[in-house]
Amino acid sequence: xxxFRLNGEAAQxxxxxxxxxxxxxxxxxxxxxxxxKLGCGIEQCGTCRVLVDGEPAYACTLPAGAVEGRHVxxxxxxxxxxxxxxIESNATQCGYCLPGIIVAAxxxxxxxxxxxxxxxxxxxxxxxxxxxxxxxVLRALLEVAGR
Amino acid sequence: xxxxxxxxxxxxxxxxxxxxxxxxxxxxxxxKVEIGxxxxxxxxxxxxxxLDVARRRVQVVSGHTGHTPNEGVTAGSMSIETSGAALRQAxxxxxxxxxxxxxxxxxxxxxxxxxxxxxxxxxxxxERLTYWNLADRPFGFEIxxxxxxxxxxxxxxxxxxxxxxxxxxxxxTAAAFVHDCAAQLHARxxxxxxxxxxxxxxxxxxxxxxxxxxxxxxxxVAHPVEFxxxxxxxxxxxxxxWLRIGSPPEGFxxxxxxxxxxxxxxxxxxxxxxxxxxxxxxxxxxxxxxPFLMHASIAPSAAIAxxxxxxxxxxxxxxxxxxxxxxxxxxxxxDPDAIEIRHVPGAGCYGHNGADDAALDAALVARAxxxxxxxxxxxxxxxxxxxxxxxxxxxxxxxxxxxxGRVSSWTHDAYGFTHVAxxxxxxxxxxxxxxxxxxxxxxxxxxxPALGPEVGIHRNALPIYSFxxxxxxxxFVADAPVRTSALRGLGAQGNVFAIESFMDELAHSAGVDxxxxxxxxxxxxxxxxxxxxxxxxxxGGLTGHRGLALARYKNRQCCAAVVAxxxxxxxxxxxxxxxxxxxxxxxxVIDPDGLTNQLEGGxxxxxxxxxxxxxxxxxxxAVTSRDxxxxxxxxxxxxxxxxxxxxxxxxxxxxxAGEATVGPTxxxxxxxxxxxxxxxxxxxxxxxxxLREAAAR
Ligand code: FES
Ligand code: FES
Numbered sequence: 077x078x079x080f081r082l083n084g085e086a087a088q089x090x091x092x093x094x095x096x097x098x099x100x101x102x103x104x105x106x107x108x109x110x111x112x113k114l115g116c117g118i119e120q121c122g123t124c125r126v127l128v129d130g131e132p133a134y135a136c137t138l139p140a141g142a143v144e145g146r147h148v149x150x151x152x153x154x155x156x157x158x159x160x161x162x163i164e165s166n167a168t169q170c171g172y173c174l175p176g177i178i179v180a181a182x183x184x185x186x187x188x189x190x191x192x193x194x195x196x197x198x199x200x201x202x203x204x205x206x207x208x209x210x211x212x213v214l215r216a217l218l219e220v221a222g223r
Numbered sequence: 224x225x226x227x228x229x230x231x232x233x234x235x236x237x238x239x240x241x242x243x244x245x246x247x248x249x250x251x252x253x254x255k256v257e258i259g260x261x262x263x264x265x266x267x268x269x270x271x272x273x274l275d276v277a278r279r280r281v282q283v284v285s286g287h288t289g290h291t292p293n294e295g296v297t298a299g300s301m302s303i304e305t306s307g308a309a310l311r312q313a314x315x316x317x318x319x320x321x322x323x324x325x326x327x328x329x330x331x332x333x334x335x336x337x338x339x340x341x342x343x344x345x346x347x348x349x350e351r352l353t354y355w356n357l358a359d360r361p362f363g364f365e366i367x368x369x370x371x372x373x374x375x376x377x378x379x380x381x382x383x384x385x386x387x388x389x390x391x392x393x394x395x396t397a398a399a400f401v402h403d404c405a406a407q408l409h410a411r412x413x414x415x416x417x418x419x420x421x422x423x424x425x426x427x428x429x430x431x432x433x434x435x436x437x438x439x440x441x442x443x444v445a446h447p448v449e450f451x452x453x454x455x456x457x458x459x460x461x462x463x464x465w466l467r468i469g470s471p472p473e474g475f476x477x478x479x480x481x482x483x484x485x486x487x488x489x490x491x492x493x494x495x496x497x498x499x500x501x502x503x504x505x506x507x508x509x510x511x512x513x514p515f516l517m518h519a520s521i522a523p524s525a526a527i528a529x530x531x532x533x534x535x536x537x538x539x540x541x542x543x544x545x546x547x548x549x550x551x552x553x554x555x556x557x558d559p560d561a562i563e564i565r566h567v568p569g570a571g572c573y574g575h576n577g578a579d580d581a582a583l584d585a586a587l588v589a590r591a592x593x594x595x596x597x598x599x600x601x602x603x604x605x606x607x608x609x610x611x612x613x614x615x616x617x618x619x620x621x622x623x624x625x626x627x628g629r630v631s632s633w634t635h636d637a638y639g640f641t642h643v644a645x646x647x648x649x650x651x652x653x654x655x656x657x658x659x660x661x662x663x664x665x666x667x668x669x670x671x672p673a674l675g676p677e678v679g680i681h682r683n684a685l686p687i688y689s690f691x692x693x694x695x696x697x698x699f700v701a702d703a704p705v706r707t708s709a710l711r712g713l714g715a716q717g718n719v720f721a722i723e724s725f726m727d728e729l730a731h732s733a734g735v736d737x738x739x740x741x742x743x744x745x746x747x748x749x750x751x752x753x754x755x756x757x758x759x760x761x762x763g764g765l766t767g768h769r770g771l772a773l774a775r776y777k778n779r780q781c782c783a784a785v786v787a788x789x790x791x792x793x794x795x796x797x798x799x800x801x802x803x804x805x806x807x808x809x810x811x812v813i814d815p816d817g818l819t820n821q822l823e824g825g826x827x828x829x830x831x832x833x834x835x836x837x838x839x840x841x842x843x844x845a846v847t848s849r850d851x852x853x854x855x856x857x858x859x860x861x862x863x864x865x866x867x868x869x870x871x872x873x874x875x876x877x878x879x880a881g882e883a884t885v886g887p888t889x890x891x892x893x894x895x896x897x898x899x900x901x902x903x904x905x906x907x908x909x910x911x912x913x914l915r916e917a918a919a920r
Contacts, residue, residue: 096450100449103403103449104448105405110397110398110399111395111396111397113400113403113522114402114522114523114600115521115522115523116850117602117603118603120603120850120852121521121851123521151395151396152396152397159395159396163395164387166387166388168391168394169259169260169261169820169821169824170259170394170521170568170569170570170571171395172259172394172400172521172522172569172570172571173521174391174394174395175394175396178395194860197859197860197862198860200858200860201858201859201860203859204851204856204858205521205859206519206520206521206570206571206573206856207521207824208823208824208826208828208857209820209824210857210862211827211862211863211864212823214862214864
């Protein structure tokens with residue numbers, strides 16, 4: 077068994093799944109964490125974003141074995157001002173991109189609690205949104221930054 | 224008096240629309256579905272308003288064959304207008320019938336009763352009485368005529384700020400999409416290189432231990448472990464050999480030969496008509512084009528299916544579960560009644576994408592593994608490679624100006640391929656991707672020109688302006704080189720881009736300010752003038768590198784005006800849009816924030832189309848732009864700040880708005896680029912290369 081922490085709780089998966097991308101292991105019945113989504117599978121869209129020991133990672137390509145003994149956080153575990161602001165301001169349309177955006181924004185705010193608009197936009201350039209929710213995501217996050 | 228909403232005529236039983244449950248809740252049923260725009264939230268607000276209950280009590284159940292009213296396809300920005308009108312009227316009846324029950328029970332006159340959050344009070348009412356005390360039996364009532372509705376002046380929810388979408392929390396933090404539903408088997412497709420390829424050889428052994436499903440050139444594999452299904456699909460793909468059948472497409476442009484062979488339908492009273500195109504002399508001409516575009520949903524299409532005892536249950540994110548049920552039944556050779564389809568949200572849907580196709584794919588696999596719940600997911604490559612594309616367009620404009628700087632004659636010739644190829648039971652073919660690959664194939668419908676008002680190629684080809692002499696013609700090109708269908712706005716984006724670019728060119732030629740030039744031709748249309756003035760006021764006018772455009776979607780829905788501001792990098796020739804202003808009149812506003820979200824989303828998507836997007840192909844017609852680097856879309860650091868002004872018209876019916884800004888944004892961008900550079904870019908997308916080419920001319 078490979079053990080890790082998922083949103084603060086103990087979690088594990090079978091050794092044989094070590095080489096699978098983390099995203100598939102997280103979403104498997106054994107772990108059951110469906111918040112990160114598959115969008116492309118090749119690090120181009122960011123819908124699969126998670127934090128591994130606080131660092132943003134693409135779960136669609138990261139081999140699951142790499143999280144052994146580490147802490148994986150998904151949007152489900154990030155009940156933070158960033159997530160609350162995005163949800164409370166309806167800063168999405170379909171919502172499929174939102175879990176990844178929450179994770180990427182959270183990583184930014186941990187490193188830089190008062191980012192500028194340009195810093196927020198650049199940090200989110202790894203995240204695609206096809207519905208065009210960009211302006212309201214940026215507005216919501218600027219408020220969190222107190223700007 | 225207004226007629227009954229269509230949907231109520233089709234489904235008059237009140238119990239099919241509104242149900243009260245014992246726990247103080249109201250369930251509203253709609254045949255329209257959530258395609259990522261918050262439509263269900265708005266419908267719930269309409270019901271809560273009309274019934275006089277708290278918003279949180281209303282839950283909306285949508286898109287489930289046999290359970291929700293059949294409301295056809297969720298498209299064309301029609302949900303608020305059609306389902307909203309039906310639910311409002313149904314709620315008015317429900318309220319009235321419940322008050323009648325209360326009056327009977329209390330022995331008082333109904334007129335004396337009032338309702339607040341479902342609690343009924345009035346003179347002589349001493350016991351606590353709620354709707355739910357009275358809902359011990361169904362309504363058992365058929366709606367045949369109109370019940371007067373609540374006066375909009377008494378509204379306490381509709382039109383108010385601060386409405387929240389209850390679905391967002393789950394979407395941010397849990398399983399919420401069709402992709403997230405549990406399944407016993409995961410399936411992946413093994414696709415041919417293009418629509419023109421058929422299977423000639425396959426090593427079936429490499430599929431072990433997965434379950435291989437082959438039917439002609441339809442190839443899929445299923446496995447209990449999702450990643451295994453994916454690996455197996457890749458292995459099988461590596462072993463498959465395909466042969467191109469038929470001849471390759473003759474290019475992808477709407478070139479002269481395609482234009483010459485196109486069928487021409489001049490619009491008469493807004494309807495494409497088989498009459499000769501009237502010759503109208505013009506002195507100014509211009510051509511505007513857009514390439515093939517993708518919906519490019521952020522999530523690859525997916526569906527769930529289970530086949531049990533000859534019956535099929537599907538969960539998918541199709542925009543039209545009822546027509547889909549009929550067409551899937553046809554392909555499988557079973558009774559439509561043996562199929563149940565439930566809509567489960569997918570990612571944002573901007574028209575006819577792969578959602579229906581994935582439903583058939585899942586069904587075909589499920590049939591091969593009876594009793595197993597199958598989740599079939601497309602890959603990103605497949606989504607980009609096989610979704611129906613938004614058709615390319617070619618629009619030729621002509622006009623003459625009189626001595627006072629007014630348009631004296633106007634021609635608009637819109638050329639293109641079909642925008643309408645959704646699976647439909649009445650069609651001559653089957654418009655589901657995999658049907659053509661089966662051992663006993665079903666060919667897709669041969670494209671036919673759509674001849675209703677404001678559809679397909681000629682949507683918004685009629686100008687919003689009043690001109691003394693105009694000839695507007697739809698030109699239908701039948702031989703599309705690729706599969707095309709509905710993409711947000713259909714022809715409206717290309718047509719409004721052309722009209723609004725051309726209006727600016729004409730204003731320039733006439734030496735008249737572009738705003739004044741538009742006003743001159745809009746005197747007949749106070750609502751359009753009002754959005755024009757509103758956007759000028761909020762933006763501060765057309766100073767600097769700004770452009771303006773406006774249109775009324777389908778010439779009868781939401782009227783939107785857009786001002787775009789651009790900056791063009793002198794080194795890289797890259798166009799940026801730091802700011803954008805929108806003003807819109809969508810009639811009565813249900814949810815200001817939701818409406819703003821839709822208008823802004825459409826604007827951002829249109830900027831993305833206009834600045835970056837074009838599908839590329841190989842000689843066989845296979846899409847070669849199959850990922851996000853070969854088909855880039857607008858990113859966060861490229862998105863504008865947007866300010867939106869809504870002109871609420873509480874006394875008027877609400878109008879759909881999801882597609883209203885795509886045309887005006889495209890035109891405003893082109894006009895802003897002209898203001899910034901003096902260059903007129905008629906060919907989308909406006910890439911740095913295009914800008915350099917134009918500068919060199
Ligand atoms: S799914 Fe991982 S980046 Fe797209
Ligand atoms: S809200 Fe749909 S992709 Fe971002």
